[in-house]
Amino acid sequence: MAAKTSASPAGRPFDRQAMLKEAGATGLVIFALAFGLLGFRTLDVPGGIDIQYRFGDVAAAVAIGIVGRIALILLRERRPLPVLLTAPPLAVVLLVVLLSKFLFGPETGAELMRFLPFESLVVMWAILIVIVVLGLRAARVHTHMTSVMTAEERDARMDRIGAKVQRAARLLGPLLLGIAVVFPFLPFADRRLLDIGILVVTYIMLGWGLNIVVGLAGLLDLGYVAFYAVGAYSFALLATGLDVSFWVALPFAGLMAATAGVLLGFPVLRLRGDYLAIVTLGFGEMIRIILLNWYEFTNGPDGISGIPRPSFFGLALFKRNVADGHAFHELFGLEFTPIHRIIFLFYLILALALVVNIFTMRIRKLPVGRAWEALREDETACRSLGINPRNTKLTAFGIGAMFGGFAGSFFATRQGFISPESFTFIESAVILAIVVLGGFGSQIGVVIAAILLIGLPEFFRELQQYRMLAFGMAMVLIMIWRPAGLLAHREPTIRLFGKGRAKEAEP
Amino acid sequence: MSAETAVAQGATSLDLAGPIPGGGEVRLTVEHLTMRFGGLVAIDDVSFQAADGRITAIIGPNGAGKTTVFNCLTGFYKPTVGRLALHHPKGEFLLERIEGFRTAQDAGVARTFQNIRLFPRMTVLENLIVAQHNKLMRASGYTVFGLLGLKRYREAEEKAVELARYWLDRTLLTKAADQEAGNLPYGDQRRLEVARAMCTEPVLLCLDEPAAGLNPRESQLLNQLLMFIRDEHKMGILLIEHDMSVVMGISDHIVVLDYGRKISDGTPEQVRSDPAVIRAYLGEDEDEEPVGETAAGQESAAREGDERDA
Numbered sequence A: 001m002a003a004k005t006s007a008s009p010a011g012r013p014f015d016r017q018a019m020l021k022e023a024g025a026t027g028l029v030i031f032a033l034a035f036g037l038l039g040f041r042t043l044d045v046p047g048g049i050d051i052q053y054r055f056g057d058v059a060a061a062v063a064i065g066i067v068g069r070i071a072l073i074l075l076r077e078r079r080p081l082p083v084l085l086t087a088p089p090l091a092v093v094l095l096v097v098l099l100s101k102f103l104f105g106p107e108t109g110a111e112l113m114r115f116l117p118f119e120s121l122v123v124m125w126a127i128l129i130v131i132v133v134l135g136l137r138a139a140r141v142h143t144h145m146t147s148v149m150t151a152e153e154r155d156a157r158m159d160r161i162g163a164k165v166q167r168a169a170r171l172l173g174p175l176l177l178g179i180a181v182v183f184p185f186l187p188f189a190d191r192r193l194l195d196i197g198i199l200v201v202t203y204i205m206l207g208w209g210l211n212i213v214v215g216l217a218g219l220l221d222l223g224y225v226a227f228y229a230v231g232a233y234s235f236a237l238l239a240t241g242l243d244v245s246f247w248v249a250l251p252f253a254g255l256m257a258a259t260a261g262v263l264l265g266f267p268v269l270r271l272r273g274d275y276l277a278i279v280t281l282g283f284g285e286m287i288r289i290i291l292l293n294w295y296e297f298t299n300g301p302d303g304i305s306g307i308p309r310p311s312f313f314g315l316a317l318f319k320r321n322v323a324d325g326h327a328f329h330e331l332f333g334l335e336f337t338p339i340h341r342i343i344f345l346f347y348l349i350l351a352l353a354l355v356v357n358i359f360t361m362r363i364r365k366l367p368v369g370r371a372w373e374a375l376r377e378d379e380t381a382c383r384s385l386g387i388n389p390r391n392t393k394l395t396a397f398g399i400g401a402m403f404g405g406f407a408g409s410f411f412a413t414r415q416g417f418i419s420p421e422s423f424t425f426i427e428s429a430v431i432l433a434i435v436v437l438g439g440f441g442s443q444i445g446v447v448i449a450a451i452l453l454i455g456l457p458e459f460f461r462e463l464q465q466y467r468m469l470a471f472g473m474a475m476v477l478i479m480i481w482r483p484a485g486l487l488a489h490r491e492p493t494i495r496l497f498g499k500g501r502a503k504e505a506e507p
Numbered sequence B: 001m002s003a004e005t006a007v008a009q010g011a012t013s014l015d016l017a018g019p020i021p022g023g024g025e026v027r028l029t030v031e032h033l034t035m036r037f038g039g040l041v042a043i044d045d046v047s048f049q050a051a052d053g054r055i056t057a058i059i060g061p062n063g064a065g066k067t068t069v070f071n072c073l074t075g076f077y078k079p080t081v082g083r084l085a086l087h088h089p090k091g092e093f094l095l096e097r098i099e100g101f102r103t104a105q106d107a108g109v110a111r112t113f114q115n116i117r118l119f120p121r122m123t124v125l126e127n128l129i130v131a132q133h134n135k136l137m138r139a140s141g142y143t144v145f146g147l148l149g150l151k152r153y154r155e156a157e158e159k160a161v162e163l164a165r166y167w168l169d170r171t172l173l174t175k176a177a178d179q180e181a182g183n184l185p186y187g188d189q190r191r192l193e194v195a196r197a198m199c200t201e202p203v204l205l206c207l208d209e210p211a212a213g214l215n216p217r218e219s220q221l222l223n224q225l226l227m228f229i230r231d232e233h234k235m236g237i238l239l240i241e242h243d244m245s246v247v248m249g250i251s252d253h254i255v256v257l258d259y260g261r262k263i264s265d266g267t268p269e270q271v272r273s274d275p276a277v278i279r280a281y282l283g284e285d286e287d288e289e290p291v292g293e294t295a296a297g298q299e300s301a302a303r304e305g306d307e308r309d310a
């Protein structure tokens, strides 16, 4: 055998044994994970449940993990040649197999597909993407002899991208809004797509609401869903118990949620960071458990059903036959179709979300908004400037919660039925993930993240089972590469030298 | 404290009845200030006065309790014993009774920090606007008028920018106005912190080692700024400083602390020749020696001594 250690082109010694050790460790970790996750699958068979063993998949996962790890190590050690030589042919073969259905007809396609290590095409496409990325990076290493950008380079680049997107947001924002406004009337906008649209916009609204608390005021809130729940239940109880209409109950539900926000705010005033996150998480669970157990009031796990649908601003109802009053389709002389109500709901949530957005944009430029940001930066300095930290924090909690409450009301009226199950911690996590992924404080970032995290998995049903996995992975990557979020770029709220006056500042 | 001790210690002792060393109208009277942390006595029965339109330096070796005095004055600590009276145009404020942030809000005591505390990711201008929070908050009708975009708020904001611009010009930071504060050079950050404190429109300015870590040119700029604030704005300044050339150069009145006790109080000339001060700075075994021209040398000696202590 040749010497174990040979010098790499960059002059660094290269330890083959260490590489194999590292790859072996990766294999072990993947084995430990995959054995439980992939190795068994329960099948519904007549008369009970059966277990399907998929050890082939486990082996494939381990092999892919080891090979991928070796490729990464080679790149890190600046020896890109093996990767450069294997990645392109592998990618081409995989691509041909994946497209074989279209290239050679369905039969040959099916035949070829059987050679793929995983059944799921999504996973195979993902692997293809990884191979292509590795190949590109190998090429980059080969030509530049630098393995990766330094952290600063990457940061600077991401910042520039963030700044560009923010600037583009001035155009992109209205553009997206325009698309959203005409969306229900597009020819392909069927009921399913509209439902997805409503869901995405709901999460955008929640993301924007939470962004006030987390992005602006810097208060890490892991229990945001509590306010969503308070809003939904306030609305549902008012609407079913007291027969209050949507338009009256909505502000009241918001008020209740805001109160809950302030109540949560008081005990956590002195807490920061991790501690705050833990207490808010607990608060979220507390609310859910109260809803679950206060049977007389909330109907416990059975939830509340028969929540009235919103009327057309109190003028007309979305029903085929209305005994007293008007029906929407009669009012406008249209054919009755249930899609009218869906379209109305879409516009309703769009309007609510826009209110949150405009509110946030405006309040950022007001003293409270600036005080929130200042508080995020340095609370001690704020106190030395005479800013009342208590009131400032409580307004952030209260206003963020209020918007959560509005969204909750909407949720209740759209579903017609709510139960504590809809308000689990995972919802808080998803909303927070949207904010974090989009970039703390970035309005357009929330939109993009919501579309990515909510819209895509809803649309591609097959992706849905990988949603949580993708979530987790995205979060880990973001935390490593860009802790402030993808599009975190802060625009100043006020400038001394406006666009036109900028030259004056040049020396 | 009795009259006899005052007489015994001569001109450099506390004499609250008489005029303040260095002259001027009384702005702050500190009486019997004591601060204990458990068993540790950080400040031990310290009394002094500070005047309007004068620079009162508080000096002393590391750990003498200087920052703790500031923390008591600005509501960050509640003193164990003591009366801290601020003679404000609106009346007298007892600072020891005022809740933290209200010291700045109502009594008009502004401060800077030993380790700079700016809002690093906000721009320089935003830092100065945040400092005018309470005024703007009222003008924005506690956000309501502001949300409606009323003229009243926009005018108030323009005025706030004007004030910020004034202090930007004075601190030579105008060109950096739209930059992130955290990206400024160190010396600029120090001056920005002073500018931010001045934007709260205080009656008393407390600066905790503003010249620490500055190069000679930056230090010079800072001195000019402080003298400008004193002379043009008739502002009383409390200044904690280690750099003797700065202290002797610009202060009108010096209070010396050591191990939490006041050991000297007087004009720079009086303090410079006070045996107690020389002892504290040079150690017990040194003979009396006028500080005078050798101030810089003694300062470095004092620093070395400090490091030994720490």
Ligand SMILES: Nc1ncnc2c1ncn2[C@@H]1O[C@H](COP(=O)(O)OP(=O)(O)OP(=O)(O)O)[C@@H](O)[C@H]1O
Binding pocket: B037, B040, B042, B060, B061, B062, B063, B064, B065, B066, B067, B068, B069, B114
């Ligand atoms: N919050 C606190 N808890 C306990 N001890 C404290 C606290 N704050 C200050 N001290 C102690 O009080 C003493 C005086 O500290 P202080 O920071 O006032 O010194 P200083 O004169 O500002 O020194 P330096 O020149 O190093 O800034 C020190 O012994 C310090 O350890």
Ligand SMILES: [Mg+2]
Binding pocket: B066, B067, B068, B114
């Ligand atoms: Mg100090």
